[in-house]
Amino acid sequence: MAGDKVIFACKGLSKAFGGLRAVDGVDLEVREGELRALIGPNGAGKSTFFNLVTGQLRRDRGEVYFNGHRIDGLAPYQVMRKGIARTFQITSTFRRLTALENVQVALFVHHQRHLNPLALFVPGHKSMAEQALHLLEQVGLADSAHKPAGVLSYGDQKRLELAIALASEPRLLLLDEPTAGMAPTERREAMALIARIARERGLTLLFTEHDMDVVFGYAERITVMHQGKVLVEGLPEEVRASPEVQRVYLGEHG
Amino acid sequence: MQGALRKGLVGWRVPVVGVSVLAVVGWVLFLGASLVFPKLAPVFWVQFAIDLFVLTLFGLSLNLLMGYGGMVSFGHAAYYALGAYASALLVKKAGLPMPLAFVLGPFFAAGGAMVFGFFAVRLTAIYFAMLTLAFSQIVFAVVFKWTKFTGGDDGIQGVWPIKALAAPPVSDNYYYFSLGVVLVCALLLYLIVNSPFGYTLRAIRENPRRAEMAGVNVRLHQWVAFVIAGFFAGVAGSLFVFFQGSVNPDYAGVARSTDPLIVALLGGMHNYLGPAVGALLYKIIFFYVGRQFPFLWQLIVGIILLGVILLFPGGIMGAITERRWRRLPFGRRKGVPTVAPGEVETPTGSSVGGGNGGR
Ligand SMILES: Nc1ncnc2c1ncn2[C@@H]1O[C@H](COP(=O)(O)OP(=O)(O)OP(=O)(O)O)[C@@H](O)[C@H]1O
Ligand SMILES: [Mg+2]
Numbered sequence: 001m002a003g004d005k006v007i008f009a010c011k012g013l014s015k016a017f018g019g020l021r022a023v024d025g026v027d028l029e030v031r032e033g034e035l036r037a038l039i040g041p042n043g044a045g046k047s048t049f050f051n052l053v054t055g056q057l058r059r060d061r062g063e064v065y066f067n068g069h070r071i072d073g074l075a076p077y078q079v080m081r082k083g084i085a086r087t088f089q090i091t092s093t094f095r096r097l098t099a100l101e102n103v104q105v106a107l108f109v110h111h112q113r114h115l116n117p118l119a120l121f122v123p124g125h126k127s128m129a130e131q132a133l134h135l136l137e138q139v140g141l142a143d144s145a146h147k148p149a150g151v152l153s154y155g156d157q158k159r160l161e162l163a164i165a166l167a168s169e170p171r172l173l174l175l176d177e178p179t180a181g182m183a184p185t186e187r188r189e190a191m192a193l194i195a196r197i198a199r200e201r202g203l204t205l206l207f208t209e210h211d212m213d214v215v216f217g218y219a220e221r222i223t224v225m226h227q228g229k230v231l232v233e234g235l236p237e238e239v240r241a242s243p244e245v246q247r248v249y250l251g252e253h254g
Numbered sequence: 255m256q257g258a259l260r261k262g263l264v265g266w267r268v269p270v271v272g273v274s275v276l277a278v279v280g281w282v283l284f285l286g287a288s289l290v291f292p293k294l295a296p297v298f299w300v301q302f303a304i305d306l307f308v309l310t311l312f313g314l315s316l317n318l319l320m321g322y323g324g325m326v327s328f329g330h331a332a333y334y335a336l337g338a339y340a341s342a343l344l345v346k347k348a349g350l351p352m353p354l355a356f357v358l359g360p361f362f363a364a365g366g367a368m369v370f371g372f373f374a375v376r377l378t379a380i381y382f383a384m385l386t387l388a389f390s391q392i393v394f395a396v397v398f399k400w401t402k403f404t405g406g407d408d409g410i411q412g413v414w415p416i417k418a419l420a421a422p423p424v425s426d427n428y429y430y431f432s433l434g435v436v437l438v439c440a441l442l443l444y445l446i447v448n449s450p451f452g453y454t455l456r457a458i459r460e461n462p463r464r465a466e467m468a469g470v471n472v473r474l475h476q477w478v479a480f481v482i483a484g485f486f487a488g489v490a491g492s493l494f495v496f497f498q499g500s501v502n503p504d505y506a507g508v509a510r511s512t513d514p515l516i517v518a519l520l521g522g523m524h525n526y527l528g529p530a531v532g533a534l535l536y537k538i539i540f541f542y543v544g545r546q547f548p549f550l551w552q553l554i555v556g557i558i559l560l561g562v563i564l565l566f567p568g569g570i571m572g573a574i575t576e577r578r579w580r581r582l583p584f585g586r587r588k589g590v591p592t593v594a595p596g597e598v599e600t601p602t603g604s605s606v607g608g609g610n611g612g613r
Binding site for chain 2 (some may be wrong): 053056075076077080081085086088092093094095096097101104105106108109110113114115116119120121122123124125127164167168192
């Protein structure tokens with residue numbers, strides 16, 4: 001459950017692609033331990049927002065704070081090292097490495113072994129293998145530990161991405177459509193798993209999602225984006241009742 | 255029956271170290287044969303072997319970048335030449351004893367790799383390749399033009415090893431020296447590619463953006479790999495210069511840069527020993543074809559290379575281990591998901607910075 005401490009905040013965050021204002025003056029605050037959904041129709045700017053936060057895209061304007069530190073302007077790897085991890089809308093793994101190796105690499109990096117001269121002559125496949133397997137167990141992938149990531153099903157790759165993200169022991173997890181491409185039952189399972197892990201670890205979660213069952217089933221607060229701007233923010237029932245939100249979504253489908 | 259037997263043998267493992275018995279037997283045989291080789295073989299073949307050892311190390315060093323790092327360098331000879339020239343100049347101009355010059359040479363190669371690599375890892379794919387090529391051309395131009403210092407076109411002659419390693423036309427001792435140096439370097443490289451550093455390098459090859467998002471400073475990591483590869487190319491160059499007794503601008507030439515590329519592609523760049531196998535094959539082709547038909551030789555190597563790449567994209571070692579590879583997503587086998595659109599990563603470098611990160 002959310003505490004009082006604001007762990008993540010941004011002010012006036014903006015990014016334009018040519019004339020298109022993909023993210024347009026977004027203010028957002030997320031409290032520690034909160035499960036926050038970021039929703040909005042296609043093209044609302046959700047993924048762009050994530051890319052701005054993680055430093056993958058350079059912002060035009062705005063400030064981003066995490067855990068009291070200003071993080072805008074940092075390189076992606078520096079943002080990650082502050083305690084933020086993310087998954088991608090389109091799955092993104094190390095395809096020719098096994099699932100176990102995928103997680104091991106993330107662990108090496110988190111524990112600073114990847115550039116440690118003393119670890120240069122240590123067999124990598126044995127290093128942190130137990131911890132990696134444990135993480136795979138947590139996301140239900142232990143049986144596929146030795147398969148190359150590229151042959152895993154789409155849903156399993158999403159789980160693997162989650163394990164990679166968890167390996168860095170983040171305090172804030174950004175999930176871009178964690179259940180996209182899954183069957184309906186699988187979606188609810190996957191989201192239940194994510195929510196359980198987040199609660200166990202006291203993680204703060206900011207996720208985008210198009211499946212409204214998932215959103216209203218798990219989000220504690222919801223932020224609705226539309227055309228790069230925050231349209232509404234509130235508790236799930238407030239958002240559900242909002243005429244503006246209904247107009248945006250009906251407008252999209254109508 | 256046969257299969258079961260083979261499986262049994264492969265499956266046997268030496269307790270404690272856990273290495274397969276077959277591998278141990280293979281290495282013992284190889285080492286034994288290598289040790290008696292110069293006693294039995296004529297001088298020509300001893301020279302052939304030294305040449306092969308040097309090329310193997312050169313190929314292995316490039317493959318750290320190419321096979322494990324996904325960075326295809328067209329100018330790896332720059333570091334080979336830097337190692338060779340540095341060793342030669344340290345002996346000739348600084349008057350250092352050969353062993354010291356031999357040890358120091360590769361550090362000059364690493365220094366060059368540090369400078370050039372700093373810029374190269376900022377580029378990806380073909381741009382990376384072209385920049386590495388350009389750097390090797392710079393090295394070539396410098397050693398070619400700076401006649402006073404490097405001897406220009408003629409290079410530097412009379413760069414011989416200490417007496418213990420030299421006796422004309424080539425001593426068995428230099429053979430053992432090369433064998434030892436190459437084996438030690440190959441072992442170090444093997445440990446490096448299998449270390450956490452090496453696994454992280456492979457992860458970058460697979461998906462630089464994902465690696466960055468796991469907290470890897472992608473460019474720094476690639477840079478370190480570049481310097482290590484340059485260092486070992488420098489060892490190969492230094493080793494070769496004391497074998498030849500001379501160095502000239504060809505050491506930095508384009509042909510010298512394509513040697514390790516061809517060797518890695520022939521042998522297979524996704525197998526650690528691929529470049530070693532490729533080097534052997536390359537030298538054998540040269541022996542049977544190159545000497546008889548010096549003008550056709552390039553053509554024939556080209557055709558063989560084309561055939562290998564088309565038939566066995568994983569090179570010779572890839573073909574040998576094909577059965578295992580069939581299940582992996584390297585090839586175009588069915589049942590294997592293809593890379594999703596928008597997820598295609600260039601083989602080298604990172605999608606980092608510049609504010610162009612994808613969605
Ligand atoms: N690299 C880019 N260059 C140009 N335009 C872009 C780029 N990335 C995104 N856009 C545009 O910015 C807008 C916001 O895109 P974004 O991907 O952030 O939306 P989204 O909310 O994540 O949508 P979806 O729900 O479909 O994932 C879209 O109009 C998109 O076409
Ligand atoms: Mg999106």
